[in-house]
Amino acid sequence: MESIEVMKARAVSGTIVPPGDKSLSHRVLILSAIADGDSTITNFLPSEDCLCTERALRQMGVRIERPSKTVRKVHGVGLRGLQRPQTDLWMGNSGTSMRLLAGLLAAQNFKSILKGDQSLEKRPMKRIILPLTMMAAEVSPGNKKGFPPLYISGRTIHGVHYTSPVASAQVKSCLLLAGLYADSPTTVTEPSKSRDHTERILPHYGARVEVDGNSVTIYPAESLHALDVELPGDISSAAYFVVLATLYPGAELTIRNVGLNPTRTGVLGVLKRMGANIEVDTSRYGEHPLGEPRGDLIVRHSRLTGITIGGEEIPRCIDELPILAIAASLAQGTTVIKDAAELRVKECDRIRALAANLRKMAVNVEEMEDGLVIEGREGFTPATVDSFGDHRIAMAFIIAGLLAERAATTVTDIACIKTSFPGFEELIAQFR
Ligand code: S3P
Numbered sequence: 001m002e003s004i005e006v007m008k009a010r011a012v013s014g015t016i017v018p019p020g021d022k023s024l025s026h027r028v029l030i031l032s033a034i035a036d037g038d039s040t041i042t043n044f045l046p047s048e049d050c051l052c053t054e055r056a057l058r059q060m061g062v063r064i065e066r067p068s069k070t071v072r073k074v075h076g077v078g079l080r081g082l083q084r085p086q087t088d089l090w091m092g093n094s095g096t097s098m099r100l101l102a103g104l105l106a107a108q109n110f111k112s113i114l115k116g117d118q119s120l121e122k123r124p125m126k127r128i129i130l131p132l133t134m135m136a137a138e139v140s141p142g143n144k145k146g147f148p149p150l151y152i153s154g155r156t157i158h159g160v161h162y163t164s165p166v167a168s169a170q171v172k173s174c175l176l177l178a179g180l181y182a183d184s185p186t187t188v189t190e191p192s193k194s195r196d197h198t199e200r201i202l203p204h205y206g207a208r209v210e211v212d213g214n215s216v217t218i219y220p221a222e223s224l225h226a227l228d229v230e231l232p233g234d235i236s237s238a239a240y241f242v243v244l245a246t247l248y249p250g251a252e253l254t255i256r257n258v259g260l261n262p263t264r265t266g267v268l269g270v271l272k273r274m275g276a277n278i279e280v281d282t283s284r285y286g287e288h289p290l291g292e293p294r295g296d297l298i299v300r301h302s303r304l305t306g307i308t309i310g311g312e313e314i315p316r317c318i319d320e321l322p323i324l325a326i327a328a329s330l331a332q333g334t335t336v337i338k339d340a341a342e343l344r345v346k347e348c349d350r351i352r353a354l355a356a357n358l359r360k361m362a363v364n365v366e367e368m369e370d371g372l373v374i375e376g377r378e379g380f381t382p383a384t385v386d387s388f389g390d391h392r393i394a395m396a397f398i399i400a401g402l403l404a405e406r407a408a409t410t411v412t413d414i415a416c417i418k419t420s421f422p423g424f425e426e427l428i429a430q431f432r
Contacts, residue, residue: 001412001413001415002413002414002415003410003411003412003413003414004398004401004410004411004414004425005401005408005409005410006398006401006402006404006408006409006410006411006428006432007401007402007407007408007409007432008402008403008404008405008406009244009248009402009403009431009432010431010432011250011251011431012244012245012248012250012251012252012253012431013251013252013253014253014254014430015253015254015255015256016241016253016254016255016256016427016430017233017255017256017257018233018234018235018237018238018241018255018257018258019043019045019047019070019233019234019237019421019422019423020043020044020045020070020231020232020233020234021045021231021232021233021234021235021259021292022045022047022049022050022096022234022236022237022420023096023169023195023197023234023264024197024201024231024232024259024290024292025041025044025045025047025050025053025231026049026050026053026094026096026097026100027100027173027197027198027201028041028044028201028229028231028290029041029044029050029053029054029057029064029072029074030053030057030100030101030104030177031201031202031205031224031227032072032074032076032226032227033057033060033062033064033074033076033077033082034076034077034078034079034081034082034104034180034224035074035076035078035205035206035223035224035225035226035227036076036078036223036224036225036226037076037225037226038073038074038075038076038226039073039074039076039226039227039228039229040071040072040073040074040228040229041071041072041073041074041228041229041230041231042070042071042228042229042230042231043070043230043231043232043233043257044070044071044072044231045070045231045234045420046069046070046422047418047419047420047421047422048092048093048094048418048419048420048422049092049093049094049096049097049419049420050094050097052090052091052092052094052097053094053096053097053100053101054072055089055090056085056089056090056091056097056101057074059085059086059087059089060082060083060084060085061077061081061082061083062074062075062076062077062082063075074226076224076226078223079180079181079221079222079223079224082104082108082110083110084108084110084111084112085110085112088113088114088115088149089101089112089113089114089115090115090116091114091115091116091120091148092116092117092120092419093116093117093119093120093347093391093416093419094116094120094419095120095123095170095346095347096170098114098116098120098123098125098148098150099125099128099170099171099173099174100170100173100174100177101114102114102125102128102132102139102150102152102174103128103132103173103174103175103176103177103178104177104178105152105154106132106135106137106138106139106152106154106155106157106178107137107154107155107156107157107178107180107181107182108154108181109154109155110154111151111152111153111154112152112154113149113150113151113152114148114149114150114152115148115149116148116149118389119347119348119389119390120148121147121148121149122147123147123148123345124146124147124345125141125146125147125148125150126141126146127164127165127166127168127171128170128171128174128175129141129146129150131160131162131164131171131174131175131188132157132174132175132178134160134162135157135158135159135160135175135178135179135182135186136155136156136157136158137152137155137157137178138152138153138154138155139151139152139153156183157178157181157182157183158182158183158184159179159182159183159184159185159186159187159220160186160187161186161187161189162175162186162187162188162189163189163190164188164189164190164191165191166190166191166342167190167191167192167193167194167314167315167342168190168194168342169194169195169196169197169198169315171188171190172188172190172194172198172199172216173197173198175188176188176198176199176202176209176216176218177198179218179219179220180207180218180220180221180224181220181221182220183220184220185217185218185219185220186217186218187215187216187217188215188216189214189215190214190215191214192214192311192312192314192315193214193263193312193315193316194263194315195261195263195264195315195316196211196216196261196263197261197263197292199211199216199218200261200290200291200292201290201291201292202218204227204289204290204291205224205225205227206221206223206224206225207219207221207224208221227289227290228289229289229290230289231259231292232257232258232259232260232288232292232293232294233255233256233257233258233259233294234258234259234420234421235258235259235260235261235264235265235267235268235320236264236267236319236320236392236420237420237421237424238255238258238297239267239319239320239323239324240323240395240396240398240399240424241253241255241299241427242255242267242268242271242276242278242297242299243271243323243324243326243327243399244399244402244403244431245299245300245301246271246276246277246278246299246300246301246302246304246327247301247304247326247327247330247403248301248402248403249301250301251299251300251301252298252299252300252301253298253299254296254297254298254299255296255297255298255299256296257285257294257296258294258295258296258297259292259293259294260280260282260293260294260295261292261293262293262316263315263316264316265316266313266314266315266316266317266318266320267317267320267323267324268280268297269313269316269317270307270309270313270317270320270324271304271324271327273307274304274305274306274307274327274328274331274335275302275303275304275305275331276299276302276304276327277299277300277301277302278297278298278299279297279298279299279300280295280296280297281295281296281297281298282294282295282296284296303332304327304328304330304331304332304376305331305332305333306328306331306332306333306334306335306336306374306375306376307335307336308335308336308338309321309324309335309336309337309338309340310336310337310338310339310340310371311339314339314340314342318340318342318343319346319392321337321340321343321350321354322350322354322392322393322395322396323392323395323396323399324337325337325354325358325372325374325396326396326397326399326400326403328374328376329358329361329363329365329374329376329377329380329400330376330377330378330379330380330403331376332376333375333376334373334374334375334376335373335374335376336371336372336373336374337371337372337373337374338368338370338371339370339371340370340371341369341370341371343371346390346392347389347390347391347392347393347416347419348388348389348390348393349388350390350392350393351367351368351370351371351372352367353386353388353390353393354372354393354396355367355372356385356386357383357385357386357393357397358374360383360384360385361380361381361382361383361385361397361400361404361409362377362380362381362383363375363377363380364377379403379404379405380400380401380403380404380405380409381404382401382404382405382406382407382408382409383409383410384409384410384411384412385397385400385409385410385411385412386411386412386413387411387412387413387414387416388413389413389416390416391416391417391418391419391420391421392420394411394413394414394416394417395417395421395424397409397411398411398414398424398428402428402431402432
């Protein structure tokens with residue numbers, strides 16, 4: 001099992017560029033595949049998760065060229081041009097691939113089977129099966145608990161108005177993709193706003209979408225058109241370096257080309273409320289062809305204070321809560337993370353994983369059903385901690401290791417990092 005030993009960073013300065021956005025890479029690839037014509041995607045994220053989506057689309061007859069590691073030329077087959085895959089579709093560790101593609105596949109005229117790894121096999125799919133079934137789709141799980149694999153019999157589906165009990169962009173996007181093919185409009189209402197990439201970018205491909213507060217309506221489409229786009233960098237990947245620079249004495253770090261979609265920037269708001277010094281400079285970037293704002297972040301060291309993080313803020317920083325827990329551990333006072341029960345159904349139970357690992361590093365932490373109470377302290381005590389097979393836990397604790405005094409911190413089972421951030425180890429090498 002691959003592990004890494006990290007010592008306190010030597011210095012944190014200079015400029016880094018995070019890889020392309022994961023959520024957008026999945027979405028742009030899927031929409032380009034079902035568009036009419038050829039699309040070129042630049043700064044595509046070639047992580048394991050996105051490669052699963054890419055491979056699945058190829059298996060359904062979409063020709064995708066790779067002029068370089070981070071460029072994809074997609075030869076769209078049109079809304080009704082996908083072909084029945086000859087074998088099961090492998091979604092690996094990727095909940096996004098499984099939930100988004102399930103929406104797309106529910107409306108095709110063929111059968112398909114979506115499978116995933118041990119972690120994905122424990123992730124809830126009833127949240128998409130229920131609304132897809134309301135749309136008259138035929139999607140069933142491999143077991144009573146509603147876990148993958150998913151068996152899909154594509155058929156004609158109907159539009160519905162679905163009120164989701166969870167704020168989930170994967171659920172919303174699944175239904176919006178299915179809704180492209182429905183015989184009437186489909187509306188999804190969520191309790192608070194999850195990332196809005198799908199509804200934001202769909203109109204640029206020619207789909208009709210209406211947004212009203214936390215509700216999104218998609219109208220059935222005749223066709224989508226191709227589009228060349230360059231993707232912004234992933235703020236979820238940038239967040240590890242924002243926290244590292246904030247907590248490392250004397251640090252000043254510039255992070256370029258960061259996606260600043262307001263439904264994703266919760267991490268910056270939380271850190272600023274804790275006292276972080278983060279400057280956002282959008283002057284180098286013009287209007288983005290998909291309406292996705294971006295900019296550079298200039299982060300300087302500062303002292304943080306504990307706060308309460310909860311409510312509508314949670315979906316806007318859901319993937320950054322592990323690294324925010326690291327920040328909270330070195331803040332002055334107590335930080336409460338609440339309303340975040342979704343953390344229990346991510347790539348691992350992130351509440352349990354964070355509590356276990358933070359305790360090993362001598363942080364006082366209390367586990368709640370929907371979050372954590374973290375008592376800030378002066379520094380981390382180096383320890384050996386596990387990733388629980390979860391990329392975000394692995395990266396968060398590697399950053400903790402770069403901040404720990406005296407001895408080395410070991411993080412075990414770190415191969416999972418490549419699901420979202422290939423090149424993470426090379427990037428941190430400059431600080432080690
Ligand atoms: C994602 C949505 C989020 C996030 C995941 C990526 C997406 O999940 O945690 O990493 O691209 O739609 P939920 O929508 O289930 O909250």
